[in-house]
Amino acid sequence: QPNSAAIAENVLRVGAERIDNVLNLVGELIIGKSMFQQALNEFAKYSPKNPLRGKFADAMAFQARVLNDLQRSVMKIRMVPVEQLFRRFPRLVRDVARQCGKEVELVVSGQDTDLDKTILDAIAEPLTHLVRNAVGHGIESGEDRRRLNKPQLGTVSLAAYHQGNQVIIEV
Numbered sequence: 001q002p003n004s005a006a007i008a009e010n011v012l013r014v015g016a017e018r019i020d021n022v023l024n025l026v027g028e029l030i031i032g033k034s035m036f037q038q039a040l041n042e043f044a045k046y047s048p049k050n051p052l053r054g055k056f057a058d059a060m061a062f063q064a065r066v067l068n069d070l071q072r073s074v075m076k077i078r079m080v081p082v083e084q085l086f087r088r089f090p091r092l093v094r095d096v097a098r099q100c101g102k103e104v105e106l107v108v109s110g111q112d113t114d115l116d117k118t119i120l121d122a123i124a125e126p127l128t129h130l131v132r133n134a135v136g137h138g139i140e141s142g143e144d145r146r147r148l149n150k151p152q153l154g155t156v157s158l159a160a161y162h163q164g165n166q167v168i169i170e171v
Helices: 004-009 016-046 052-077 089-100 117-138 142-147
Strands: 079-081 104-109 114-116 154-163 166-170
Touching: 016 052, 052 079, 079 117, 089 104, 089 117, 114 117, 117 154, 117 166
Parallel strands: 104 154
Antiparallel strands: 079 114, 154 166
16 A cells, blocks of 8 residues: 555646636637537538548547547546545534534445535535534434434434436435
């Protein structure tokens, strides 16, 4: 297993703005590909028997494959595991439970689920509020739980998973 110094050498910090610039350039290439495809279609219409038509079509197909791979790769660069957000919640749950006089366990799953960093940052505050409310208002007091024949320890679950091309986060 590599030591932390070896891992650090393989990590490169790149600002989101730079990644967005590359993504914008990929978008421009996609527009250019579309323009080229349109010109190729016109060429094929006016010169259906020209032997260059097949070569252009092959080049176009190759460019489309490479461009799709490039776009997918750049999008993956923006992705981070939701664990970066989830790691703040054990302490939050413990602190809120203590303030409310409740016994609460946090069960977390899907920490390795990748999500766009910008989206992760945008949902941090609302998700923190949901987890805080789940402990404060979703778990009964110890006395109420005993009266309802529930275990003393309440559970808050936090899960992340992919569903199609979306990421679902459940509290």
